[in-house]
Amino acid sequence: MVHVLGSRRRSQPAPPHVVWRSLRDPYEAGSRPWLELRDDEVPPRVVAGYAPVLVVWSSLWPHRPLDRVRFDVAAQPPGQGCALRWTLTTDGELPSESTLGYLRHRLNYLINDRLRLSYGQ
Numbered sequence: 001m002v003h004v005l006g007s008r009r010r011s012q013p014a015p016p017h018v019v020w021r022s023l024r025d026p027y028e029a030g031s032r033p034w035l036e037l038r039d040d041e042v043p044p045r046v047v048a049g050y051a052p053v054l055v056v057w058s059s060l061w062p063h064r065p066l067d068r069v070r071f072d073v074a075a076q077p078p079g080q081g082c083a084l085r086w087t088l089t090t091d092g093e094l095p096s097e098s099t100l101g102y103l104r105h106r107l108n109y110l111i112n113d114r115l116r117l118s119y120g121q
Contacts, residue, residue: 002089004088005088006087006100006107009084010083011082012116013081014081015081020049020055021052022118023071024055034110034118042060045058046058047068055073056069056070066092067088067103068090070086071111072084086108
């Protein structure tokens with residue numbers, strides 16, 4: 001059974017295809033660095049995707065290998081960027097409340113701060 005551990009939807013200043021590419025390959029040559037991992041994190045693998053609306057990552061946390069991060073990218077009116085929702089799910093054990101808070105905070109920071117700033121906003 002898949003459990004939703006957290007989700008947040010926010011706007012991004014870049015258009016959907018740019019955000020999708022940033023998520024598909026966070027280390028793409030020529031892009032601004034935004035995915036700065038901590039010592040307890042590993043680079044995600046893309047486990048599913050459909051351009052330019054969906055990317056699914058493997059877990060960033062080796063101690064939580066069954067977690068997944070789903071990104072849903074939705075177009076907004078021209079010139080208004082896109083809406084991006086991250087959803088953290090797991091097929092595994094539910095984390096403690098403190099761990100869950102950390103995971104949610106970390107994803108929110110990476111996506112709604114670091115990624116947003118990489119577009120100059």
